[in-house]
Amino acid sequence: MEEKELPRLAFFSFTCCEGCQLAVLSCEDELPDILSLVKIVNFREAIDQKSDDYDIAFVEGSITRKEEVRKLKKIRKHAKIVVALGACSSTGGLNCLKNRFTMDEVKREVYGKDAGKSERFDTLPTRAIDEIIPVDYYLHGCPISKKEFLHLTTSLLLGKRPDIPNHPVCVECKMAGNICVFEKGMTCVGPITRAGCEAICVTYGAICWGCRGLVDNPNADAHAETLKRHGLTVESVMRKFSLYGACKTHKC
Amino acid sequence: MKKDLNIKIHEITRVEGHGNIVIDVKKGKIKELKLEIIESPRFFEAMLRGRRYDEAQHIMSRICGICAVSHTSASLKAIESAMDIKISKQAELLRKLAFYGETLQSHILHLFFLVLPDLAGVGSIVPLLTSHPDMARTGLELKRLANDICATVGGRHIHPISLFPGGVVHTPKPQELKRLREALEGSFEGLEMMLAFLNDHPFPEFSLKREYISLKDRGEYGLYNGNPVSSDSYAFKPESYTRKIKEYVVSHSAAKHAKTEGTFMVGALARVNNSYRQLSPRAKAAAKKAKLTVPSYNPFLNNMAQLIECYHSTEESISLIEKLLLMGPKPEPVKKPKAWGRGFGVVEAPRGTLYHEYKIDKDGLIEKAVCIIPTAQNLRSIEDDLRALVPGLLGRPKAEIARAVETLVRAYDPCISCSTHIMDVEFA
Numbered sequence: 317m318e319e320k321e322l323p324r325l326a327f328f329s330f331t332c333c334e335g336c337q338l339a340v341l342s343c344e345d346e347l348p349d350i351l352s353l354v355k356i357v358n359f360r361e362a363i364d365q366k367s368d369d370y371d372i373a374f375v376e377g378s379i380t381r382k383e384e385v386r387k388l389k390k391i392r393k394h395a396k397i398v399v400a401l402g403a404c405s406s407t408g409g410l411n412c413l414k415n416r417f418t419m420d421e422v423k424r425e426v427y428g429k430d431a432g433k434s435e436r437f438d439t440l441p442t443r444a445i446d447e448i449i450p451v452d453y454y455l456h457g458c459p460i461s462k463k464e465f466l467h468l469t470t471s472l473l474l475g476k477r478p479d480i481p482n483h484p485v486c487v488e489c490k491m492a493g494n495i496c497v498f499e500k501g502m503t504c505v506g507p508i509t510r511a512g513c514e515a516i517c518v519t520y521g522a523i524c525w526g527c528r529g530l531v532d533n534p535n536a537d538a539h540a541e542t543l544k545r546h547g548l549t550v551e552s553v554m555r556k557f558s559l560y561g562a563c564k565t566h567k568c
Numbered sequence: 569m570k571k572d573l574n575i576k577i578h579e580i581t582r583v584e585g586h587g588n589i590v591i592d593v594k595k596g597k598i599k600e601l602k603l604e605i606i607e608s609p610r611f612f613e614a615m616l617r618g619r620r621y622d623e624a625q626h627i628m629s630r631i632c633g634i635c636a637v638s639h640t641s642a643s644l645k646a647i648e649s650a651m652d653i654k655i656s657k658q659a660e661l662l663r664k665l666a667f668y669g670e671t672l673q674s675h676i677l678h679l680f681f682l683v684l685p686d687l688a689g690v691g692s693i694v695p696l697l698t699s700h701p702d703m704a705r706t707g708l709e710l711k712r713l714a715n716d717i718c719a720t721v722g723g724r725h726i727h728p729i730s731l732f733p734g735g736v737v738h739t740p741k742p743q744e745l746k747r748l749r750e751a752l753e754g755s756f757e758g759l760e761m762m763l764a765f766l767n768d769h770p771f772p773e774f775s776l777k778r779e780y781i782s783l784k785d786r787g788e789y790g791l792y793n794g795n796p797v798s799s800d801s802y803a804f805k806p807e808s809y810t811r812k813i814k815e816y817v818v819s820h821s822a823a824k825h826a827k828t829e830g831t832f833m834v835g836a837l838a839r840v841n842n843s844y845r846q847l848s849p850r851a852k853a854a855a856k857k858a859k860l861t862v863p864s865y866n867p868f869l870n871n872m873a874q875l876i877e878c879y880h881s882t883e884e885s886i887s888l889i890e891k892l893l894l895m896g897p898k899p900e901p902v903k904k905p906k907a908w909g910r911g912f913g914v915v916e917a918p919r920g921t922l923y924h925e926y927k928i929d930k931d932g933l934i935e936k937a938v939c940i941i942p943t944a945q946n947l948r949s950i951e952d953d954l955r956a957l958v959p960g961l962l963g964r965p966k967a968e969i970a971r972a973v974e975t976l977v978r979a980y981d982p983c984i985s986c987s988t989h990i991m992d993v994e995f996a
Contacts, residue, residue, distance in 0.1 A: 329586075330608065331608035331610060333630050333631060333632050333633040333636075334632075334633045334634070335630070335632070335633020335634075335636065335726040335727060336633070337633070338633040338634060338677075338726055339633075339726055341677070341681070342711075342712075342715055342725070342726070344708040344709070344711055344712040344715075345708075345712070347708065348697055348705075348708075351694055351697065356694070359692075360579055360586075365691055365692070366579075377608075380608050380609075381608055384608065409630075410615065410627060410630050411610065411615075413614075413615035413616075413619070413627070414611045414614050414615050416618070417614060417617075421614070422611045422614040423609075423611075425611065425613050425614040425617070426609070426611055426613050426614060427817060427824075430817040433817055433819055434817070434819040434820075434822075436605075436606065436609075436819070436820075436821065436822040437609055437822060439608070439609050439611065458630065458727060459633065459724075459726045459727055516723055516724065516729065517723070517729050519723070519738075520722070520723030520729040520730040520737070520738040521729070521730045521732070521736075521737030521738040522729050522730065522732065522737060525626065559619075559623060559626075559627070
């Protein structure tokens with residue numbers, strides 16, 4: 317195949333830790349194969365080349381600045397397909413925690429009396445990218461799952477619709493053979509959180525923190541029932557969910 | 569000789585995060601020289617306010633995808649010092665193993681993916697897959713092994729799961745640890761390959777005297793444990809770091825800068841300079857082969873120091889695994905908090921000394937958080953180096969100067985997302 321015929325992939329990063337780009341670089345076994353099937357034209361963390369000509373744009377990070385809004389709109393114009401890469405991009409992620417305060421307060425907390433000194437310190441309330449542009453596909457999670465990234469990428473290259481889970485984490489947690497977090501006396505938001513992570517956090521001894529956002533139609537009544545059975549309240553769980561859900565839960 | 573020069577490198581590539589280099593020389597004099605940090609501010613200190621203590625390490629890990637274990641470790645140390653929690657021996661060994669795994673993963677990523685292309689004269693690892701297939705494949709294999717170490721202990725490297733206040737909530741199986749030990753023992757060959765390559769591609773001759781700060785521990789090479797020491801012969805306790813290290817705001821950077829009395833550098837070169845004698849045997853042998861003498865004032869050699877630390881981290885990981893296997897790892901309950909108040913946590917992240925400080929109230933909620941990030945501490949040193957380096961290059965073609973300048977910045981392995989934990993993105 318001629319090089320110019322290869323599909324062109326671009327990776328962009330906004331306000332985030334760049335961990336999802338790094339998760340892509342962590343596909344050590346698959347990278348050489350992927351690179352023989354596509355041309356990566358933007359990936360600042362790993363390559364020098366920069367181009368505005370691309371088919372699929374992977375966008376990582378949430379939007380917290382005016383320049384980012386402008387750049388994001390430009391990406392939408394250039395790309396045939398836009399994929400939100402990770403929690404910050406798809407739901408706003410942890411960055412939403414700062415929306416609990418006014419932006420002046422947030423700036424003062426970090427930069428003190430110098431907060432007004434440079435426009436570089438300016439910040440807008442955190443937004444997911446679909447609050448600004450239409451998004452074609454979402455890779456959820458903080459960080460993304462490598463397996464899901466590879467599945468979505470190969471599907472798109474083959475012209476198939478990727479299968480993104482819309483069932484709760486509990487399903488995968490049962491399949492992983494874990495003891496339910498509630499049985500261990502802890503609180504978990506797995507029953508209403510979108511799966512696709514194979515319940516890795518519970519498997520490794522923690523709880524589901526809700527990083528993948530809500531399933532499309534969360535069964536709130538059944539979840540409230542579970543909580544009641546374990547002597548917990550909706551409020552105590554909402555507090556946990558507010559870690560990742562602060563932006564989107566307000567809209568629900 | 570060329571007297572005027574105007575360089576603006578927009579969004580330097582192969583570094584973590586967004587930064588520009590601006591250099592303006594008029595009539596042979598530097599008018600303007602700065603490393604603009606344009607990453608979006610994140611405001612983690614504000615994000616942490618009012619959250620429960622056992623969410624802190626989870627939130628702070630998200631400061632950085634590359635040094636997630638370091639942030640988690642510093643965060644846990646701060647929480648545990650504030651709440652008077654003593655973790656078990658097994659938990660300490662597991663945490664250290666994940667930590668060495670991250671040191672390895674970060675250095676390997678930097679050397680094979682970000683620096684090697686410079687040495688081979690290409691733009692990324694992609695062409696290396698065909699031009700230097702052995703090196704590229706070795707890099708990928710070593711990186712996967714480092715990821716595996718973190719994943720075996722913490723569930724994954726990027727944002728580890730099982731490192732919790734009071735202990736470690738997952739116990740690796742002995743056969744998993746044995747498999748890692750075997751892979752680690754076989755990995756020195758790959759490091760030797762990189763060492764030979766670096767010896768064949770000498771770093772630029774450049775030297776600028778400065779202060780080096782790193783952690784130093786009595787019992788071991790200061791990475792996970794220790795108190796800060798300076799090459800200027802003074803030491804300080806983590807709790808008095810704000811008196812020694814002054815952060816200040818500059819308008820061209822969304823990351824704060826830092827100074828002591830003057831400029832200082834942190835990171836692999838600082839550590840090798842300050843704690844050379846405590847390096848593991850193979851690390852010392854590698855330093856000898858590389859003809860690295862300490863103290864070295866050449867920032868380009870930070871990359872060699874990173875490779876030396878790869879040897880050290882590999883040997884230390886093997887010895888940690890042996891200790892764990894001897895104990896026979898078993899599940900343990902996490903230790904509960906006994907107090908509240910202020911706490912400090914400090915570790916050597918791959919890029920240098922990382923400080924976390926929290927104030928936790930009696931309900932276990934975070935009242936105040938402060939972090940000082942390695943890259944922020946190095947920004948002043950990078951600008952000093954550029955100021956010293958550029959005048960000697962003025963006769964060369966502009967593209968060559970730009971390349972040299974980028975290579976220097978990259979040698980520091982700056983982690984801009986981290987440095988702007990609190991901070992800015994600008995695009996063309």
